[in-house]
Amino acid sequence: MLTSQSLYRRWRPQRFSEVIGQDYTVKTLQNAVAQGRLHHAYLFAGPRGTGKTSVARIFAKAVNCEAPREGEPCNECPACQRIGRGISLDLLEIDGASNRGIDQIRQLREEVNFVPAEVKYKVYIIDEVHMLTNEAFNALLKTLEEPPRRVIFIFATTEPHKLPPTVASRCQAFEFKNIPPELIARKLQEISKAEGIKVSPQALRAIARRAKGSFRDAEVLLEQLASYKSEARIEEEDLLQLLGLPREEVLAEYLRACLARDASAALEIIARVSEAGKDPELFLEGAVELCRDWLIARLGKGEESALPELEFSNDELVFLSDRLLELKRELRFLLDKRIVLEVGTLRIIEGLKGLERKGSGNPARPRAKPEQAPQPPAPPAEPDEKWRLMLEEIKQERVAVYAFLAEGRPSFREGRLCIEYGPDYRFHKESLEKAENRSFLLEMVRKFYGDLAVEIGFAAHAPAGADQKKTQLRQKVELIKRSFHGRLVG
Numbered sequence: 001m002l003t004s005q006s007l008y009r010r011w012r013p014q015r016f017s018e019v020i021g022q023d024y025t026v027k028t029l030q031n032a033v034a035q036g037r038l039h040h041a042y043l044f045a046g047p048r049g050t051g052k053t054s055v056a057r058i059f060a061k062a063v064n065c066e067a068p069r070e071g072e073p074c075n076e077c078p079a080c081q082r083i084g085r086g087i088s089l090d091l092l093e094i095d096g097a098s099n100r101g102i103d104q105i106r107q108l109r110e111e112v113n114f115v116p117a118e119v120k121y122k123v124y125i126i127d128e129v130h131m132l133t134n135e136a137f138n139a140l141l142k143t144l145e146e147p148p149r150r151v152i153f154i155f156a157t158t159e160p161h162k163l164p165p166t167v168a169s170r171c172q173a174f175e176f177k178n179i180p181p182e183l184i185a186r187k188l189q190e191i192s193k194a195e196g197i198k199v200s201p202q203a204l205r206a207i208a209r210r211a212k213g214s215f216r217d218a219e220v221l222l223e224q225l226a227s228y229k230s231e232a233r234i235e236e237e238d239l240l241q242l243l244g245l246p247r248e249e250v251l252a253e254y255l256r257a258c259l260a261r262d263a264s265a266a267l268e269i270i271a272r273v274s275e276a277g278k279d280p281e282l283f284l285e286g287a288v289e290l291c292r293d294w295l296i297a298r299l300g301k302g303e304e305s306a307l308p309e310l311e312f313s314n315d316e317l318v319f320l321s322d323r324l325l326e327l328k329r330e331l332r333f334l335l336d337k338r339i340v341l342e343v344g345t346l347r348i349i350e351g352l353k354g355l356e357r358k359g360s361g362n363p364a365r366p367r368a369k370p371e372q373a374p375q376p377p378a379p380p381a382e383p384d385e386k387w388r389l390m391l392e393e394i395k396q397e398r399v400a401v402y403a404f405l406a407e408g409r410p411s412f413r414e415g416r417l418c419i420e421y422g423p424d425y426r427f428h429k430e431s432l433e434k435a436e437n438r439s440f441l442l443e444m445v446r447k448f449y450g451d452l453a454v455e456i457g458f459a460a461h462a463p464a465g466a467d468q469k470k471t472q473l474r475q476k477v478e479l480i481k482r483s484f485h486g487r488l489v490g
């Protein structure tokens, strides 16, 4: 049964081994404590709800613990207990977003040189540090330039780029990552079992997906649902109700209607969704996500179950995905969202009509068995494992860029990386050259190859696997692209 204390607080990790999804950071910090190699200042950067302040508190305990084991706090000695109960002199938490920030920093500057003798390390955690005023940063910087002994700063932020470089450069930085849904679901299951919360596995997975990497958000959702259902089992439907989200089947139906160029079916689904009181924006967000899942599944990653029938080509999915995303952005600023959704859907379907259908020549064809697995990327001519690894990572981060890149052929010439396309791949080449995609690509190339110029061009010969049918498709995509102001990938 739920008590008055929230799940989030009750299940806050108390030792490094209980933290999920931040293995590298946690291992490094734990080793540092075990070996007594401590820095004066740490920067914990990452999205909300990923464990920054929890890890900071565990760290504060670990450095002050009287009986640490391999860098883990014992959670039993007086120092651990005091920190656990929030009454310790060893730890001071400052909220950078509160108005008291500057006063607290001033106070910090005064007391930082007089650490009580009974304290091993005085740890200052400054949360949302990027919110501090310039005045506060300057005060802080003075302290960081001549750090007093036995004082450790931990700065936590969701927006590290807003930190003055003078402050950031004095810290050892750790990146906290979004927690993968599988890990969230597994932990939620453990929690609900211990708390006697009945919840279906589907609901747990749906909560984990909804939380988008934030474990705290997942716990809050679970708690809300548990208090709403009391003794009854929580089902996926309850979550959808709570959030006003449409069911996945409805989203899939909508995507299929669009891909089948069936305007009246698509409008009918929108009408149903609106009449059920669902938010058009959330509906569209769900559709964008599902379309992206399909695309990822088609490109060889992701859950089996997310695979739609294969009568749609990658180009159709990329097109739809891109248009829906654009429509979603538009929708945000407009009042009559339902009408915008309807008109936008019609526009998308018109656009799709210009694209050749997969297995063309027989548009009315019912479900077809896939003739062929999706084309694998052209084998790299000279480069190597690195290229493959880079594509893997790009696929995870920007699936559309991956789709364009996978059709190109890499080679190294005179310290340049050349990515070449056959004459029919103008569309891919140009999409990749768009500023946003190009800078993303350059960033990834830098990460994997170091400083290397990148050239995107046409090859003298078409890459293997390009056939006539593809040529026709590219030409049509070309046409569509022109009629839609040349934008395809956002």
Ligand SMILES: [Zn+2]
Pocket: 064, 065, 066, 067, 068, 073, 074, 075, 076, 077, 078, 079, 080, 081
């Ligand atoms: Zn202890």
